[in-house]
Each structure stands twice: as C-alpha cells, then as structure tokens.
Amino acid sequence: MRVAVTGSNGLVGRRLVSQLIGSGHEVLGLSRGDRRVEGAFTYAAVDLSDGALLSKTLGDFKPDAIINPGGMTDVDGCERDPLAAYEANVSGVASLAKAARSTGAHLVHVSTDYVFDGEAGPYAIDAKPNPRGTYALTKHAGEQTVKALLPASQWTIARTAVVFGWPSTGKNNFGFWLVSTLAQGKQVPLFEDQWVSTSHATNVAAMVKELAEKKLAGLWHTCGAEVMDRVSFGLRVCERFSFDKALVKASRMADVKLASPRPAKSGLDVTKTALSLDAKPWAVARALDELYRERQEHPS
Numbered sequence: 001m002r003v004a005v006t007g008s009n010g011l012v013g014r015r016l017v018s019q020l021i022g023s024g025h026e027v028l029g030l031s032r033g034d035r036r037v038e039g040a041f042t043y044a045a046v047d048l049s050d051g052a053l054l055s056k057t058l059g060d061f062k063p064d065a066i067i068n069p070g071g072m073t074d075v076d077g078c079e080r081d082p083l084a085a086y087e088a089n090v091s092g093v094a095s096l097a098k099a100a101r102s103t104g105a106h107l108v109h110v111s112t113d114y115v116f117d118g119e120a121g122p123y124a125i126d127a128k129p130n131p132r133g134t135y136a137l138t139k140h141a142g143e144q145t146v147k148a149l150l151p152a153s154q155w156t157i158a159r160t161a162v163v164f165g166w167p168s169t170g171k172n173n174f175g176f177w178l179v180s181t182l183a184q185g186k187q188v189p190l191f192e193d194q195w196v197s198t199s200h201a202t203n204v205a206a207m208v209k210e211l212a213e214k215k216l217a218g219l220w221h222t223c224g225a226e227v228m229d230r231v232s233f234g235l236r237v238c239e240r241f242s243f244d245k246a247l248v249k250a251s252r253m254a255d256v257k258l259a260s261p262r263p264a265k266s267g268l269d270v271t272k273t274a275l276s277l278d279a280k281p282w283a284v285a286r287a288l289d290e291l292y293r294e295r296q297e298h299p300s
C-alpha cells in the first residue's frame with residue numbers, strides 16, 4: 001500500500017512510519033520542519049495549515065491510505081493559541097479529508113479521550129462527546145469534519161489516551177517524564193483523582209496501522225487495556241523500574257488551577273478493539289516492559 005502519515009516526527013507518527021516500512025508499505029511522511037526520523041521513506045515538510053501544499057503533495061503521492069496522528073497536542077498551548085490549534089486540528093483535518101475524497105484514499109484520523117468531559121468514564125465507543133477546553137474542542141471538531149466530508153466507509157477515527165514512549169521526541173510525555181524524574185531520585189506529584197487509560201506509542205501505532213491496512217471504518221478506541229488513577233500508574237512504574245515508591249506524591253487535580261481543563265474520570269473502553277484486531281491493546285505491564293526495553297536501548 002501507499003500510505004501517507006502526518007506528524008511523522010511525532011511520538012506515534014515515527015513509530016507508525018517504521019512499522020509501515022517494516023511491513024513493506026511505501027510511505028510518505030509529512031511533518032513540519034526538518035525530517036527528524038531515519039528510514040526508507042519519502043519525507044515532505046508540510047504545515048497542516050497549508051491546505052494547498054497538502055493537496056498538491058498528497059495528490060502527487062496518490063495514497064491508498066492517509067493516517068493523521070499529526071496535530072497540535074500541547075493541551076495548554078492550544079488554550080493560549082486557539083488559532084494555531086484550529087489550523088492544525090480542524091483546518092488541517094479538513095484538508096486531509098478533501099485530499100482523501102479526491103484521491104480515494106481511506107483516512108484514519110487519530111483523536112483523543114479528551115472529546116469526553118471526564119464526568120463518567122471509562123467511555124464506550126458510542127458515548128456522547130462533551131469536549132471542554134480548546135484542545136478538546138478542536139479535536140472533537142476534527143472528528144466531526146472527517147465525518148462530514150467523507151462517506152462512512154472511507155473514514156476511521158482512532159481515539160487514544162495518555163501516550164508515552166522512549167526517548168522523548170523533544171517534548172515530554174507522561175512515561176518519559178515519570179521515569180526520567182524518578183531516576184534522578186526526584187519526587188513526582190501525581191493526581192490521585194484523575195483516572196486514565198495509558199498507552200505505549202508502539203502499541204497505538206500497531207493498532208492504527210492495522211485499521212489503515214484493513215480499512216476498518218468507524219470509531220475505534222486504540223489505547224492501553226487498563227484504566228487507573230495516575231498515582232497507581234506511578235507506583236507501577238516504580239515497581240517495574242525499581243524506583244523508590246516514596247517518591248510518588250499524591251496530589252489532587254481538583255486543587256490545582258490548570259490553564260486548560262482535563263477530564264477527571266476518563267479512560268476508553270477497548271472491548272471492540274481487543275475483539276476485532278490482531279494488534280491487541282496492551283496491559284500496563286506489557287507497556288512498561290516496552291518502555292523499560294526502549295530505555296535500555298536508548299539510555300539518556
């Protein structure tokens with residue numbers, strides 16, 4: 001297959017590219033700035049806000065599938081700069097959907113558990129979104145854009161949650177921050193009142209890749225298999241990496257003033273994914289084994 005991957009410099013995007021190449025697909029990676037990942041794929045620097053260049057680049061490549069893990073993922077940054085968030089997470093998605101229409105490509109759009117308000121998670125696939133905050137609103141608008149512009153058989157929305165991996169791609173991720181901070185013997189403040197699905201980026205990429213290869217349309221939850229509060233996750237990290245559990249300090253999200261609201265009771269139900277895909281959502285133990293292995297391979 002010919003597969004275009006946006007955000008190819010990012011946490012999920014770079015793993016998608018390498019997994020797709022490993023399966024023999026022809027890959028076009030799209031991201032902004034310089035190519036930051038090695039590998040046998042074509043790279044084009046295209047900002048998601050540049051609809052004309054996106055259209056031309058994808059039209060020339062003639063993809064069978066377009067996968068979109070790209071976008072503005074800095075939640076507080078989106079609150080500070082809603083225009084940039086809109087350009088990347090809504091206008092960019094519209095351009096990709098239009099390119100999918102004109103090339104006939106299947107579009108797999110990566111979204112988030114933040115489309116839900118966090119009042120009553122974990123969320124079933126058909127739960128009603130109620131996004132709060134600019135990041136969440138733009139990601140939800142991205143989902144709606146895909147649905148509006150493409151026939152139902154031509155789009156897939158793959159929601160994920162709290163994605164981590166090693167090494168960091170330049171910006172912090174939850175697992176990377178936890179392990180690097182605990183390794184220095186420093187305390188980590190973690191919310192005891194926020195429940196989340198956590199996801200290793202390699203596992204997310206594998207599930208998203210399979211959805212694209214099989215053109216499995218509709219809504220999917222592509223995250224880790226377990227939902228837990230952040231303190232419990234921190235303690236699991238301490239166990240796996242032999243860090244001092246006393247370094248985990250429970251705090252409460254309800255007591256902190258955040259620039260952008262976060263869902264409190266979140267988490268995504270992955271039953272459909274676990275039953276339908278060969279790439280299964282990983283349990284936390286499996287995800288932490290992979291993080292441990294990656295850190296051994298890339299000590300920082």
Ligand SMILES: NC(=O)c1ccc[n+]([C@@H]2O[C@H](COP(=O)([O-])OP(=O)(O)OC[C@H]3O[C@@H](n4cnc5c(N)ncnc54)[C@H](OP(=O)(O)O)[C@@H]3O)[C@@H](O)[C@H]2O)c1
Pocket residue numbers: 006007008009010011012013030031032033046047048049068069070071072073074087088110111112113139159160161162163164169173
């Ligand atoms: N990470 C999480 O915890 C999490 C949780 C739930 C859902 N998700 C969703 O999962 C997807 C993948 O997340 P991720 O963690 O892999 O994110 P990431 O590491 O931030 O990767 C996103 C990529 O998109 C690129 N990008 C951002 N704005 C762009 C623009 N205007 N034009 C072109 N490229 C642009 C970024 O470029 P730069 O590298 O230059 O910044 C980056 O390479 C996203 O759709 C996100 O919403 C992530």
